[in-house]
Amino acid sequence: MERVNDLNKSPYAKSKSKKTLLKERIIKYFFTINSLVVIIIFTLIFVFLLQEGLKALDVIAIKDFVYKTVFENGEEGKLYQWYPTSEQPRFSLIPLILGSLLISIPATLISTVFGISVGIYLSEIASIKTREFLKPIIEIFAGIPTVVLGFFMLVVVASIFQDIFNPVNRLNAFLASIGLSFIIIPIISSLTEDAFNAVPKEIRMASYALGASKFQTVFRVLIPTAMSGLSASIILGFGRAIGETMIVLMASGNAAELSFELFRSARTMTATIAAELGEVSQDSAHYFALFFIGLVLFVITFILNMVAELILNRMRNKINY
């Protein structure tokens, strides 16, 4: 007994008071419960999407999402068409996927060139004053309601493009690409800037002290070091381009054609859901098909985000030993 008493007097023997314990517990539960709520809601959304989307496979054969076999004059043919309201509905996703790619790939390419240039300019070339002035202006673009941008493309830019490019359709894939670029450039440029800022300043100093010019420092030291960050920014930009709805709905013309031409109307997966879900009767094949598109979109963006996250982790490991 005596030894126990002695131990209790030791400064090491101090145990947490009831008040501290209670406080810690409240803090812990507060954050845990909030996180759980968010996670549960997200899971429910995903489960709902999965359920409704997979029901489509009960009504529509998976082959029919690719093409519909038709017999005409005794000959067999394949129709790659999205025509869900026809008497013989056709549910091919190919024209929609093609439309999405035809719009988002050029948008990503344009945004990569401009976004990375702007990012490099902001982090390495611009003076502090210029940067503080320009950064918010560029970031505002990412925050403009997309319906406003879409409207602007539809009314103003479409007319300008009509004079310059003489497109097949006034509203076309290229117009939508440019519209998308307005929101993706800021995404890529700010992620590029982050990637460059993540390069320790000691490394920059080392390069300059070895007699490298700014140009050499950017291309031989900073870009290679920030490469993973740059790749991730492009992938995330592409993910946003695939998922964006309002601009493409307003500017692309929305014709679900099997076309590879930039200056023709095109229709994306997102615009299809947005345009048709309001009119479709619930529990019809068409209804489930739209959910299936949603599922496809979800999987695509999920994979893109995962890949970007993996690449970013690799970069962190490379810099921090």
Add this chain to the structure above:
Amino acid sequence: MRKVKIKVNELSVFFNFLQALNRVSIEIYGNKVTAIIGPSGCGKTSFLRTINRMNELIIGFRKKGEVLIDNINIYNNNIDVVNLRRLVGMVFQSSNLFPKSIYENLAFAPKIHGIKDQKIIDELIEETCTKAAIWEEIKDRLEVNALTLSAGQQQRLCIARALTIQPDILLMDEPASMLDPISTAKIEELIFDLKKKYTIIVVTHNMQQAARISDFTAFFYLGQLVEYDKTTKLFTNPSNKQTEDYLTGRFG
């Protein structure tokens, strides 16, 4: 016989509102080793960085006064800073290797300075690494990421990398702070060797080291140059009370 290589006139350095150097005037001699000593925060690194104009990369830097190398004011508007930094090499206080392979770290400077011949680059790398006493440890693994080396190995690699630009003046900021006695001895030998060709300024917190390797010593305190003299004189018979106190460990 003694040739003035670097002449600093009334140099003051500011970082925003903080004054790091206060009207420093000093003449540094060519083909000699000059040691800079003084307590932490007294402006040693800031002083070194004015000689290759690295301070300019720091936000909020301002300076007054002038720095002349070979009688040319290196802060003149028409001076090419990139060229200046090819002539004035620097080993930083803490290792700052690129997150690239050992080889890429060493080949970086020769490549950007236009050496194309692979053989010349390889010879240069072996030569500088041997001088920096690191060659034996890395020659079989030039392809591994330089950041996986130990702190002392990284420090010696930084020295080797600084030598690859074949500078005219070499600034070394505590180049042996992480090294064991054997590597330290080798780096001191290197410094002794290099002064035949280069002008060297070494910052060190190790008084014995300053006494061993330098011809001249400058004692900085609170941003001011307190005393500057031949090393033998400054260490045995300092004329300033503050210098004496610092050397005998009474403050700092």
